[in-house]
Amino acid sequence: MISTDPRSAVPHAPRLAQMRYELLTLGDELLLGLTPNGHLSFIGEELARRGVMLRRNVTITDDESAIARQFRESWASADVVITTGGLGPTCDDRTRESIAGVLGLELVFDHDIERTIAERFALLGRKMTPNNLKQAYRFNHGDVLPNANGTAPGLWVEKDGKVLCMLPGPPNELQPMFRDQVLPRLAALGLLLDGEAYVQVRSAGVGESLLETRLQPIFDRHGAALSIAYCAHAYQVDCRLSSPSGEIGLPQLHEIASECARLLGDDFMCFGHDSLAKVCADLLRAQEKRVAVAETATGGLLASSFTDICGASKFFAGACICYTNDARMLMLDVPESILQQHGAVSAEAAVAMATGAAEKLGADYGVAITGFSGPCCGSKENPVGTIYVALHAPQGVWSRQLSWPGPRRTVKPRAVNAALDWLRRELIRASRSTPASAERATG
Amino acid sequence: MISTDPRSAVPHAPRLAQMRYELLTLGDELLLGLTPNGHLSFIGEELARRGVMLRRNVTITDDESAIARQFRESWASADVVITTGGLGPTCDDRTRESIAGVLGLELVFDHDIERTIAERFALLGRKMTPNNLKQAYRFNHGDVLPNANGTAPGLWVEKDGKVLCMLPGPPNELQPMFRDQVLPRLAALGLLLDGEAYVQVRSAGVGESLLETRLQPIFDRHGAALSIAYCAHAYQVDCRLSSPSGEIGLPQLHEIASECARLLGDDFMCFGHDSLAKVCADLLRAQEKRVAVAETATGGLLASSFTDICGASKFFAGACICYTNDARMLMLDVPESILQQHGAVSAEAAVAMATGAAEKLGADYGVAITGFSGPCCGSKENPVGTIYVALHAPQGVWSRQLSWPGPRRTVKPRAVNAALDWLRRELIRASRSTPASAERATG
Numbered sequence: 001m002i003s004t005d006p007r008s009a010v011p012h013a014p015r016l017a018q019m020r021y022e023l024l025t026l027g028d029e030l031l032l033g034l035t036p037n038g039h040l041s042f043i044g045e046e047l048a049r050r051g052v053m054l055r056r057n058v059t060i061t062d063d064e065s066a067i068a069r070q071f072r073e074s075w076a077s078a079d080v081v082i083t084t085g086g087l088g089p090t091c092d093d094r095t096r097e098s099i100a101g102v103l104g105l106e107l108v109f110d111h112d113i114e115r116t117i118a119e120r121f122a123l124l125g126r127k128m129t130p131n132n133l134k135q136a137y138r139f140n141h142g143d144v145l146p147n148a149n150g151t152a153p154g155l156w157v158e159k160d161g162k163v164l165c166m167l168p169g170p171p172n173e174l175q176p177m178f179r180d181q182v183l184p185r186l187a188a189l190g191l192l193l194d195g196e197a198y199v200q201v202r203s204a205g206v207g208e209s210l211l212e213t214r215l216q217p218i219f220d221r222h223g224a225a226l227s228i229a230y231c232a233h234a235y236q237v238d239c240r241l242s243s244p245s246g247e248i249g250l251p252q253l254h255e256i257a258s259e260c261a262r263l264l265g266d267d268f269m270c271f272g273h274d275s276l277a278k279v280c281a282d283l284l285r286a287q288e289k290r291v292a293v294a295e296t297a298t299g300g301l302l303a304s305s306f307t308d309i310c311g312a313s314k315f316f317a318g319a320c321i322c323y324t325n326d327a328r329m330l331m332l333d334v335p336e337s338i339l340q341q342h343g344a345v346s347a348e349a350a351v352a353m354a355t356g357a358a359e360k361l362g363a364d365y366g367v368a369i370t371g372f373s374g375p376c377c378g379s380k381e382n383p384v385g386t387i388y389v390a391l392h393a394p395q396g397v398w399s400r401q402l403s404w405p406g407p408r409r410t411v412k413p414r415a416v417n418a419a420l421d422w423l424r425r426e427l428i429r430a431s432r433s434t435p436a437s438a439e440r441a442t443g
Numbered sequence: 444m445i446s447t448d449p450r451s452a453v454p455h456a457p458r459l460a461q462m463r464y465e466l467l468t469l470g471d472e473l474l475l476g477l478t479p480n481g482h483l484s485f486i487g488e489e490l491a492r493r494g495v496m497l498r499r500n501v502t503i504t505d506d507e508s509a510i511a512r513q514f515r516e517s518w519a520s521a522d523v524v525i526t527t528g529g530l531g532p533t534c535d536d537r538t539r540e541s542i543a544g545v546l547g548l549e550l551v552f553d554h555d556i557e558r559t560i561a562e563r564f565a566l567l568g569r570k571m572t573p574n575n576l577k578q579a580y581r582f583n584h585g586d587v588l589p590n591a592n593g594t595a596p597g598l599w600v601e602k603d604g605k606v607l608c609m610l611p612g613p614p615n616e617l618q619p620m621f622r623d624q625v626l627p628r629l630a631a632l633g634l635l636l637d638g639e640a641y642v643q644v645r646s647a648g649v650g651e652s653l654l655e656t657r658l659q660p661i662f663d664r665h666g667a668a669l670s671i672a673y674c675a676h677a678y679q680v681d682c683r684l685s686s687p688s689g690e691i692g693l694p695q696l697h698e699i700a701s702e703c704a705r706l707l708g709d710d711f712m713c714f715g716h717d718s719l720a721k722v723c724a725d726l727l728r729a730q731e732k733r734v735a736v737a738e739t740a741t742g743g744l745l746a747s748s749f750t751d752i753c754g755a756s757k758f759f760a761g762a763c764i765c766y767t768n769d770a771r772m773l774m775l776d777v778p779e780s781i782l783q784q785h786g787a788v789s790a791e792a793a794v795a796m797a798t799g800a801a802e803k804l805g806a807d808y809g810v811a812i813t814g815f816s817g818p819c820c821g822s823k824e825n826p827v828g829t830i831y832v833a834l835h836a837p838q839g840v841w842s843r844q845l846s847w848p849g850p851r852r853t854v855k856p857r858a859v860n861a862a863l864d865w866l867r868r869e870l871i872r873a874s875r876s877t878p879a880s881a882e883r884a885t886g
Contacts, residue, residue: 031497033488034674037480040502045476054474056513059483059500070499172853231477293764299750300743303764307742318770321736321746321762323755327804331763331774361770410615 016051017244019191022078023057024070026085026095027169030059038171039084046178050187051197051242062086067098075102079162080191082182085169087152089131095166096137096155103159107137113144117151145181149173156185163191195250198229198242199257204269204276204421208232211267215239215260222248222256234410235417236269236276266425276420277305283427284315284365291423292363293319294332294353296344297371297387302416317363322353332356345371347399350390354399358392365426366392367419371402387415393426459494460687462634465521466500467513469528469538470612473502481614482527489621493630494640494685505529510541518545522605523634525625528612530595532574538609539580539598546602550580556587560594588624592616599628606634638693641672641685642700647712647719647864651675654710658682661702665691669699677853678860679712679719709868719863720748726870727758727808734866735806736762737775737796739787740814740830745859760806765796775799788814790842793833797842801835808869809835810862814845830858836869 023043029035040057047054058074060066067086074081086095100107113136121128135152138144145154145165150173157164165182167174187194203211208230219228225247229240239260241253248256261268270279284291293303293316303319306312320331325344328334334352342348350368358366371387390399402418404411466486472478483500490497501517503509510529517524529538543550557579564571578595581587588597588608593616600607608625610617630637646654651673662671668690672683682703684696691699704711713722727734736746736759746762749755763774768787771777777795785791793811801809814830833842845861847854 028496029674030483031487031500032491033484033486036484037500040473041476041479043476044474048475053471053504055504055509057474057480057500057502059502061496061498066498231472299755300746300762300764303743304747307764307766312742313766316766318766318774319743319762319764320774321743321750321764322804323750323759323761324805327761330803330805331761360773361765362767362773 015190016192019052019080020055020078021047021052021080021082022074023054024067024074024081024083025057025059026062026067026083027059028061031061039169039174042171042175043082043084043178046183047192049196049198050183050192051244052192062094064094064098067095068102071099072102075160075162075164080186081162081164083164083166084174087135087154087166087168089129089134089151093134096139099164099166100139103139103157103164105157106140108140109133110136110138110144113138113153116146116153120151145177147173147177149176154181156182158189163189198240199250199253200272201239201241201257201260201264202236202269202271202274203239203264203267204236204417204424206237206264206267208237211237211239211264214263218256218259218263226256234414235421266428269421269424275305276417276424278309280420280424280427281306281309281312281315283424283431287427287431289364289427290315290317290362291365291367292317292357292361294357294366294368294370295319295321296323296369298369298412298416301412302367302369302419305416305420317361320357320361328353328356332360345386345388347388347390347401350388350399351392351397354390354392355397364394365423366390366397367423368392369415369419371415385411387411387418389415389419389422391419391422391426393430395426395430458633459635462495462523463498463521464490464495464523464525465517466497467517467524467526468500468502469505469510469526470502471504474504482612482617485614485618486525486527486621489626490635492639492641493626493635494687495635505537507537507541510538511545514542515545518603518605518607523629524605524607526607526609527617530578530597530609530611532572532577532594536577539582542607542609543582546582546600546607548585548600549583551583552576553579553581553587556581556596559589559596563594588620590616590620592619597624599625601632606632641683642693642696643715644682644684644700644703644707645679645712645714645717646682646707646710647679647860647867649680649707649710651680654680654682654707657706658703661699661706665699677856678864709871712864712867718748719860719867721752723863723867723870724749724752724755724758726867726874730870730874732807732870733758733760733805734808734810735760735800735804737800737809737811737813738762738764739766739812741812741855741859744855745810745812745862748859748863760804763800763804771796771799775803788829788831790831790833790844793831793842794835794840797833797835798840807837808866809833809840810866811835812858812862814858828854830854830861832858832862832865834862834865834869836873838869838873 023040025037025039030037037059044054058070060070083095086093096107114133117132117135118128132151139155139157142155142157145156147153147168150168150170152168154177155166167177186192219226225243225245227242227244231238241257257271295302300321306316322328322331325339329336332353333356334349338348338352350370353368353370354366357368368390369387385404387402388399389402404414466483468480468482473480480502487497501513503513526538529536539550557576560575560578561571575594582598582600585598585600588599590596590611593611593613595611597620598609610620629635662669668686668688670685670687674681684700700714738745743764749759765771765774768782772779775796776799777792781791781795793813796811796813797809800811811833812830828847830845831842832845847857
């Protein structure tokens with residue numbers, strides 16, 4: 001429950017752990033499986049970073065009576081209710097009306113909102129149809145949350161000791177509104193932490209149970225005040241350090257995390273949420289080196305992971321995705337004799353591809369992935385799931401054989417992450433010659 | 444409500460429309476935003492294809508009392524409740540116990556399940572820890588749903604005129620169980636259609652409102668018996684034809700869909716759910732042609748969309764992702780004079796890249812995408828979001844300028860789909876010379 005006494009608004013985690021946050025995601029497109037429920041992932045993660053776990057997410061249809069029924073139930077049991085969607089201009093956007101009915105509020109026409117909507121249409125050079133004015137209705141109680149990227153503003157109501165926050169559905173509208181307006185308002189009310197709730201140590205190339213075994217002696221020294229959570233992704237495991245009781249402050253959590261990083265050595269990847277490609281990119285930029293890529297089995301996924309990073313041309317020379325032996329020979333200078341003797345899915349071909357990519361694309365490092373990612377096209381010597389990765393570095397060139405069972409959609413990202421992790425380790429080794437960058441790499 | 448009289452089990456849509464299906468997705472990882480809720484997308488779409496729309500999806504924590512509270516509420520109002528997750532071997536997998544309590548059922552140890560689990564561990568050469576035996580408990584009522592890809596079987600209960608179906612969380616276990624066991628069981632009870640509920644006409648490169656205007660005259664002839672739903676994705680719009688009353692049978696729906704396809708001409712993409720890359724791949728295979736790709740702004744996404752298709756080497760020669768002018772010159776033979784005069788983001792460079800990709804990789808078609816996908820790195824002449832696409836075909840080579848505002852993650856797939864759609868249209872034009880393949884292309 002919200003207190004309006006500012007002295008009671010100092011966040012402390014035991015109270016936060018009692019808070020009931022509910023997320024209502026509205027829209028037939030979610031229930032029909034046409035659109036993934038990205039709002040749950042986004043809002044769930046943002047709240048967790050501030051020390052609050054969503055208690056429930058309910059997805060229902062746009063139907064007015066269904067919204068009213070669900071909202072009534074959610075409002076009765078939750079402290080904070082966040083709704084997404086159903087605020088647009090068309091006739092199936094009935095969220096405002098439904099919820100006003102349940103809360104006993106009135107909808108009033110707001111001329112400021114009307115002006116903002118009209119200005120936005122003028123700016124885009126588009127004609128405003130009359131149904132857009134529906135978005136200018138607000139409750140006769142509470143605040144309007146401006147929407148910098150769309151026409152439907154959000155609504156904020158504090159009532160019955162609870163908070164209601166209504167946000168528009170498009171992610172590019174919702175996400176900045178949530179970060180810039182909703183989180184600060186919730187923090188000001190003491191409903192979540194003002195800063196990060198945990199410190200994350202991200203590791204790569206180590207299994208979850210081995211990581212736990214190695215880190216536990218550090219954690220044991222801090223007893224029950226320290227809370228630890230592990231989460232495994234493809235080829236990386238996160239370890240989240242927090243102190244729900246508040247006994248261990250954020251600076252001390254950072255110290256413990258640094259101790260973990262030192263203990264893990266090269267298995268430590270980063271603090272926070274960076275991807276393997278981002279960590280490699282930072283190492284490459286710091287050393288003013290570039291990487292080039294040659295792929296078959298992963299078909300562009302490795303290249304795409306680098307080019308998702310803005311300013312990729314600073315550290316990424318390019319990639320060649322070769323599906324024929326002719327292309328391997330012509331684009332990457334892979335010798336025909338290697339392809340004939342060992343085949344395209346072989347350690348020898350992977351080494352030639354990595355070197356060819358680095359040399360032809362003018363890069364310092366070359367990473368090659370070749371193999372069968374399934375479900376068809378394996379051979380007896382190299383069944384589906386067999387992958388060869390090669391790394392060309394200024395210090396030499398090596399290859400490794402990897403093998404995973406499982407479907408194509410899990411084999412591809414695992415192979416990409418295994419290759420990226422190898423590059424990361426080689427870049428750290430190379431950076432050891434320059435003390436400054438070595439320090440940066442190991443935190 | 445379920446009738447056990449087989450004569451009443453004939454599915455007809457008006458009854459299906461009343462059916463309340465609820466999906467309970469269990470797991471802290473969903474609420475913390477660590478894992479996207481793919482079960483909602485998968486199960487929502489599978490049910491929609493069989494004429495049923497999920498009424499509600501509730502995501503809650505693994506906590507035993509929270510599961511019991513939510514399940515009690517869902518069971519009271521729904522006809523079919525599907526749960527996912529919480530059936531594993533560890534102590535936080537409490538779904539069976541919670542739900543047994545609500546339904547007044549007992550958990551009994553099943554030696555058949557135990558044997559199956561032990562066999563699976565033996566097959567994988569792994570040691571079975573004792574906690575795995577937890578998965579051998581079943582209700583004293585209802586059926587066990589075998590799990591071919593994991594140790595936790597599903598459970599099926601018919602009780603109080605309702606159905607409960609409990610499935611394990613890993614998608615590679617859940618999805619085949621849902622398709623092969625759950626859908627047929629629900630169909631046998633008359634709780635969903637035995638076959639497809641709608642016929643989908645997929646179009647590319649046409650806006651939703653224009654598509655509606657063009658198709659409406661066809662639909663008008665069939666009156667209220669025909670139901671139409673539109674859904675827009677990046678660069679394509681789907682139109683779903685169904686007859687909820689059952690007045691128009693599936694063969695006639697297919698006829699109406701064919702009429703739409705003929706009217707749309709080259710704007711018709713396919714029936715069903717194929718991707719643009721898959722449609723291009725089928726056209727290329729039918730004409731025994733290959734395509735090569737050159738990318739900058741989309742950084743491997745176009746190549747990845749082709750290589751996601753199994754057997755890509757039959758129609759895909761390869762791709763070159765060039766982030767430096769040196770690479771463009773060396774790998775794709777782009778003349779230095781073009782890069783100096785027009786820059787790498789230009790129609791001229793796009794044309795040279797498409798031709799270079801086709802010629803160097805030995806392909807019949809070449810597709811090039813160059814541009815700024817944002818958020819940084821635009822220029823005054825070519826602001827962020829400016830994309831040039833070029834198509835090299837046996838008949839000639841052309842370029843087009845495209846421009847979208849918006850974030851990188853929406854610009855990239857739109858540019859890729861625009862390029863794929865252009866290739867698709869060119870392949871259809873080329874196929875017109877051979878009547879057989881032209882017929883295939885226009886359905």
